[in-house]
Amino acid sequence: MAKMTVNGQEVTVSAPPMTRLIDVLREQMLLTGTKEGCGEGECGSCTVLLDGEPVNSCLVLVGQAIDRQVTTVEGLGNAERLSPLQACFISEGGAQCGICTPGMLVSAHALLERKPHPTDDEIREAIAGNLCRCTGYQRIVNAIRKAASV
Amino acid sequence: MTVGQSPPRVDGVAKVVGSARYVDDLTKPGMWHGATVRSPLPAGRIRSITFDPAFDWSKVVTVTAQDIPGDNVVQLIEDDQPVLADGVVRHAYEPIVLVAAPDRELLAAAVKAIDIVIDHETPILTIAEALNPPKPIFGPDNVFKRYTIKRGDLAAGFAAADRIIEGTYTVHHQEHVYIEPQGIIAWVDADGGITVEGSLQCPYYVQKALKRAFHVDEHQARVIQTVTGGGFGGKEDYPSIIACHAALLAKKSGHPVKIIYGRQEDIEATTKRHPATMTYRTGVMNDGTLVALECDVTMDGGAYATLTSVVLSRGTLHASGAYRCPNVEIRSRAVATNTPPNGAFRGFGAPQTIWGIERHMDRIARELGLDPLAVRQKNLYQLGDTTATGQILKESVGSQACVEEATTASDYWAKRSLYGKPQQGRKRRGIGVSTFFHGAGFTGSGEARLKGKVQVDLAPGGRLIVRSGSTDMGQGQEMVFIQMAADAAGIPLELVSVQPVDTGEVPDSGPTVASRTTMIVGGITAKAAAKVAARVREIAPDLPWDQAAAKALAQGAVSELIQYVPEGHNQWDDDTYSGDAYPCFSWACDVAEVEVDLDTLEVTVLNVWAAQDIGKAIHPVMCAGQIEGGTLQAIGWALCEDVVWKDGRIANNRITNYIIPTALDAPPFHTILVEEPFSGGPFGAKGVGEMPMDGGAPAVAAAIEQALGVCPDSLPLTPEKLMEVYRG
């Protein structure tokens, strides 16, 4: 059976290999934190980590994710134990409508894993593949900068 | 007190951990998927709809206009728009046939098996064509609506003027690009009633639409809002159409039906910002004082009336900008074209006319050889001034305070002088300013007509439950209502919650539009909460809150339903378009600093300072978020967003080619909240949601004007368009 690891748990995948990863995550695993905003790798709402790299899960076939590690927003923290990024997105106003937030958090998480103390320019570069229409990005940048300092 | 602080928003945790459920995250037992088959052409008559006999139609359901049990009308202002086109099509992408199927693959196959043939007619696609139509689309003259505002003696004003300065300014369509596409799930309850839930701004608009299309009463049409991923006006009226469609399919199939728009469909079919042309003729004194202002506004409403008359109204009322002028005449009209209906979009007509007046103020400064900010300050409304409609500004006028804050923070005068000197190299810098206002709340007698209501209930544990039909689309309505109710009642935040929006559970508070939610609905929320708390304390004056609440509840339910009553002094005449146009105005000054690359004419916005007087910032972090997000939408509209039309269809129907700003395109924002309290608003609060959309484009244009020495009068300022202006 084809398997992959999602948020640290090994799971069995029964979908055809050409199914989009986002559909397997949302419809089979019911991990609906990952959102679809465009279906063509442009908005970044569906960003997940694939072996630690941020990717658009609408542009990954599940066959390409077999035997690999997938991390979704649900794997970054939970309501009882928010990650510093999640907490700072709330306190700094980084989340408004919230639809871009999961993907934005995943990209920000990947950045801080590599660069614990990024500059504002590096933050903007890291989230340039995540479109937000609510915030003007300033408060998202502030939230990531603050999370890096805690 | 929590008002004025920024406590963590109550919907924050669910949004950051991914547990917030948006419409596409929901499913129902036995749910089918629905799709819409649309007109490929902008104008014509439906000759035939053919269902391919080779396809097995028994496994799916289809719906056409003939299946509509009630009126084939989308209930709004006029009755011109059908739920499904019947006979005639008036714009590309107009819905004609609906299909539902148990799964998406079968649905796609069914859609492919439907063939619609339309006899093509010559479409009207531009304002120019619409003004002289071969055959009107709407009414006798193809005009949806006209307004005139008159003040003083225009001829005398021009006669007294040192100079007469004229200019014409245009703006283009804008797509909302909320990141969550539109979507609705509908089902038919056991008793035959219809329930819809989905991404929407105005639950009672949707309910009215269902009542009309299905001939049911309010008990048989229930509307639930799901967590909504952005609206910006785009989910004000359009969800009514999707709700009717999903409900028609649910009724016919006997299954719950979910319709989720793909991004292309969403860009193509849903509403946009109205394009507009503004022509100004002003009489000015040599020192820059305005003595006469004449303006003609024409907006493109698209194929159906929808909200156009109201958008035009707000545009008209903002057309003379934040400037005093004793002699004014503003004439406006909205025309019909064979393009998808234009509708509500943050600012609602004001960003269009404020673009006009702000560019015209820059023209006046240029032609008089004065500084653009000096000209503005000479004319900027102050306390006690009278507006074009005759409204006396009695309080809460933070116009000058905003100018001072924004210019100081940006070091405007020093930079203006520096960038005014000759610059070297292939990059040129400039700094520009806009000063503007935005009427908060419904226009004129609108609030009196609406009669918005809120109910606050006392619940066990001393909790208060706020029941309102106002919706949170991300702007933070839920949190500010909780803050205001808690403070008004004198209880901790944790004891207040907001009832999820469901027409079965909340009263009609009026739509969540027009920057009215905090000021109007929030105001009655605070009043209701204060009254409930007063009742409790009256019953048990000596007990702590939780015990007092328990004692009060033991005697019976404690609940307050309050309806908004406008302040008595608000006088408005709809016939003469004069009087108090809005309960009050919010005020603002934006400063933009740009760098333009002469090799490519790409504009980099280096910094934006926005000082905005919103009366009182209930939640400063969320207020700043509104200002920054709205300003970036304005900058996007100015610099990169453009709907590309080809024969009445949209050529750039993807996020790949309808370009909104990324984090690398957005400037650092320096936001200054100015608080000149409004006595009619809760805690002094005025509107904040829309105003940020008004001033970003003209401030950026003014900065580009200084950098390049050219005067862009027409949006967008894409490098392609700037090149045309720059090369002459």
Place this chain on the structure above:
Amino acid sequence: MIFSQPQSLTALFDELASAGDRPVLIAGGTDWIVEQHLKPTAAQRVLDLSRLAELRTLSVDGEGLRIGAGVTYRQLIEDERTRPWPMLAEMAKLVGAWQIQARGTLGGNVATGSPAGDSLPVLMAYGAQVELGSVRGTRLVPFEAFYVGYRRTVMAADEAITAIWLPTPAAGAVTQYRKVGTRRAQAISKVAFAGYAAGETIRLGMASVGPTVMTLPHTTAALKNGSDPVAALHEDITPLDDVRSTATYRMFVAENLVRAFADALAGR
């Protein structure tokens, strides 16, 4: 649709050599999966190259740099060994954004051969060669001879791109890369330019101004013999209008980018 993931180059070549229509080869899938989303095509064979570790290697020797076809843009940015070819990382940073850079591959960009392909002007300027493999063996094709028209290449039906070779730049070489897109990230180019000059060697590449990446021979000659390169540019390209930009704007930018490169060569 048949989906397979060859586990070795030999297996890939065998599959390509077997009978039937040429399958679709995907690596990152950042072009093809989008196309499928917008307009699904009928059943076909899809070969996914993402499991081929052999394609993901990058190596440097005295001759130059060999970039496996499956090397991602992210690898080009992060791998120190690309530093002598600075335009590679500069270009890669402007492809989409991080998510696309993590998936998209150099071989995929070359194989797709979009006229707007971000890497193509850079490969042209560096004098790249395309390594093609098949059951019949391996051959190298000079990059300027690789495309024969709009999205058409000299690749045979049984071949796959296995690597891109770049010669080591001469000491003191002048290079210049500029992508002018619809925005600062997540952008498709309106015009992109790469130039390389060292001694008598000048190589240029320009994207989004013709049916495929353009080599600008007249402009190159003008730069060599000191005549006006901007006038020569008009003999090299005839840009078109499309949804992203206009012919006039493309020409305006193309002229300025060539002028800027000429200025750099003149030490201005």
